[in-house]
Amino acid sequence: MEKIANYINGELITPFSSQYMDNIAPATAEKYSEIPLSDNSDLDEAIKAAEIAFPSWSNLSANERASFLLKISEEIKKNLHELAKAESRDTGKPLSLAMNVDIPRASANFEFFGHAITQFSSESHSGVDSINYTLRKPIGVVGCISPWNLPLYLFTWKIAPALASGNCVIAKPSEITPYTAFLLSKICKKVGLPKGVLNILHGKGAEIGNEIVKNGKIKAISFTGGTATGKKIAEISAPMFRKISLELGGKNPALVFADCDLEKTVDELVRASFANQGEICLCASRIYIESSIYKEFKKIFVSKVKNLKVGDPNQEDTNMGALVSAQHKEKVINYIQLAKEEGGTLLCGNETLKLNPPYDQGYFLRPHVFENLNSSCRTNQEEIFGPVVSLNTFENDDEAILLANDSDYGLASSIWTSDLSRAHQISERINTGIVWVNCWMKRDLRTPFGGMKNSGLGREGGLEALRFFTEPKNVCIQY
Ligand SMILES: NC(=O)c1ccc[n+]([C@@H]2O[C@H](COP(=O)([O-])OP(=O)(O)OC[C@H]3O[C@@H](n4cnc5c(N)ncnc54)[C@H](O)[C@@H]3O)[C@@H](O)[C@H]2O)c1
Numbered sequence: 001m002e003k004i005a006n007y008i009n010g011e012l013i014t015p016f017s018s019q020y021m022d023n024i025a026p027a028t029a030e031k032y033s034e035i036p037l038s039d040n041s042d043l044d045e046a047i048k049a050a051e052i053a054f055p056s057w058s059n060l061s062a063n064e065r066a067s068f069l070l071k072i073s074e075e076i077k078k079n080l081h082e083l084a085k086a087e088s089r090d091t092g093k094p095l096s097l098a099m100n101v102d103i104p105r106a107s108a109n110f111e112f113f114g115h116a117i118t119q120f121s122s123e124s125h126s127g128v129d130s131i132n133y134t135l136r137k138p139i140g141v142v143g144c145i146s147p148w149n150l151p152l153y154l155f156t157w158k159i160a161p162a163l164a165s166g167n168c169v170i171a172k173p174s175e176i177t178p179y180t181a182f183l184l185s186k187i188c189k190k191v192g193l194p195k196g197v198l199n200i201l202h203g204k205g206a207e208i209g210n211e212i213v214k215n216g217k218i219k220a221i222s223f224t225g226g227t228a229t230g231k232k233i234a235e236i237s238a239p240m241f242r243k244i245s246l247e248l249g250g251k252n253p254a255l256v257f258a259d260c261d262l263e264k265t266v267d268e269l270v271r272a273s274f275a276n277q278g279e280i281c282l283c284a285s286r287i288y289i290e291s292s293i294y295k296e297f298k299k300i301f302v303s304k305v306k307n308l309k310v311g312d313p314n315q316e317d318t319n320m321g322a323l324v325s326a327q328h329k330e331k332v333i334n335y336i337q338l339a340k341e342e343g344g345t346l347l348c349g350n351e352t353l354k355l356n357p358p359y360d361q362g363y364f365l366r367p368h369v370f371e372n373l374n375s376s377c378r379t380n381q382e383e384i385f386g387p388v389v390s391l392n393t394f395e396n397d398d399e400a401i402l403l404a405n406d407s408d409y410g411l412a413s414s415i416w417t418s419d420l421s422r423a424h425q426i427s428e429r430i431n432t433g434i435v436w437v438n439c440w441m442k443r444d445l446r447t448p449f450g451g452m453k454n455s456g457l458g459r460e461g462g463l464e465a466l467r468f469f470t471e472p473k474n475v476c477i478q479y
């Protein structure tokens with residue numbers, strides 16, 4: 001059985017403990033590799049390597065660092081198919097999604113920050129008798145911790161800006177989906193990334209993840225994952241006065257107005273609800289529809305959802321693959337049961353799913369659509385992170401905004417209308433870090449990305465990420 005290796009000081013190595021956990025393919029429930037259970041000994045080695053690498057890495061010119069990032073980006077592109085197959089096997093997601101979204105975006109992350117760092121600048125402020133200029137220095141050794149839903153996409157979204165701005169990195173992918181991070185370490189070796197600049201440690205969140213967070217030598221942490229984990233990281237980091245960036249959960253509203261382009265809106269919202277099996281923090285999970293078009297919307301939406309093909313991730317026409325683990329499927333099923341107990345009417349999802357071996361053992365679940373769930377119930381308040389969406393009505397703009405904002409989360413929202421003036425006004429009043437108008441998950445990597453309220457702290461993307469990974473120092477000179 002293949003054993004995944006840690007990547008420390010430029011080498012692929014076994015964990016000190018020699019302990020491993022199973023890596024399961026969710027579409028077949030088969031074990032196919034083993035994941036190192038790293039501990040503090042591995043972390044110490046990684047930090048030592050990163051600290052030694054830091055002076056020379058941070059002293060390279062932006063162009064020199066960028067050239068490494070661009071080489072990694074190219075290698076990811078060259079290995080698109082191998083990486084996409086690995087991502088699909090590790091997560092259960094359709095291969096076509098990994099080919100078209102996950103892996104191209106991982107390559108784009110390195111390319112974008114490779115270019116961005118060469119354009120990065122800092123401020124100066126001139127006064128009558130003095131001038132101030134701001135230096136932006138890399139922080140040192142930083143930690144990047146990422147989740148399982150878009151494994152290489154989100155892992156590289158942190159690592160690329162951290163490296164570009166001159167930091168050395170201790171990175172931990174999710175233990176549920178570690179394989180493409182392992183392949184990335186091989187790519188870094190191949191392109192000759194200087195040793196110690198990037199170190200990848202595998203293992204459990206509560207073990208090696210927690211050790212990374214507790215370690216005071218790690219001067220900043222960029223984390224994407226669940227809100228409960230984000231809270232723990234914030235609690236540990238606060239007394240250290242350490243910079244943290246937290247991208248957490250969502251319970252994202254979509255507001256559908258009677259004047260929308262109905263066909264397009266339904267198509268996009270089916271995707272927004274069920275892309276990646278609904279396992280995207282940005283997925284729409286509460287769809288509010290203006291009451292005058294509710295019946296029509298519901299009819300078309302449900303019929304399109306029923307047509308989604310769930311099954312073999314390798315088939316080109318598969319829309320939804322398997323959920324990421326047996327445990328996660330169980331969690332989603334419990335929420336489906338809860339939605340029924342809370343008075344929800346199930347419009348589709350109950351149909352039996354009969355798949356041929358080896359997929360009959362996989363963690364597949366049909367897409368579920370509910371109606372009649374009130375705004376305050378748990379299924380409309382808590383993040384399910386699976387293929388479950390709830391439909392509801394509103395009467396006017398004020399009520400739509402009230403419902404959209406009735407959440408402890410504030411990550412992303414979408415507005416569907418042909419009245420742009422209304423779209424501007426609602427965007428202004430809605431409490432989410434990201435608002436999409438007549439589109440969903442359209443990404444421009446230069447924009448600030450992140451959420452309000454329990455959805456997180458800080459923003460990733462573009463200059464926000466480069467600012468996060470640098471420490472500003474103001475120099476004031478009297479004329
Ligand atoms: N806002 C965003 O950009 C975004 C993106 C993707 C996922 N998410 C959220 O992530 C969640 C699903 O991902 P998940 O289940 O992998 O989340 P998770 O919080 O369980 O795990 C995320 C990462 O943190 C590690 N981890 C777990 N406990 C830790 C601890 N105590 N200390 C340090 N590290 C620890 C895990 O090993 C994993 O690498 C959902 O809530 C989803 O909304 C948010």
Ligand SMILES: O=C/C=C/C=C(\O)C(=O)O
Pocket residue numbers: 149150154157279280281282443449
């Ligand atoms: O599941 C969460 C998705 C996060 C997406 C991004 O961070 C992004 O598109 O930059």
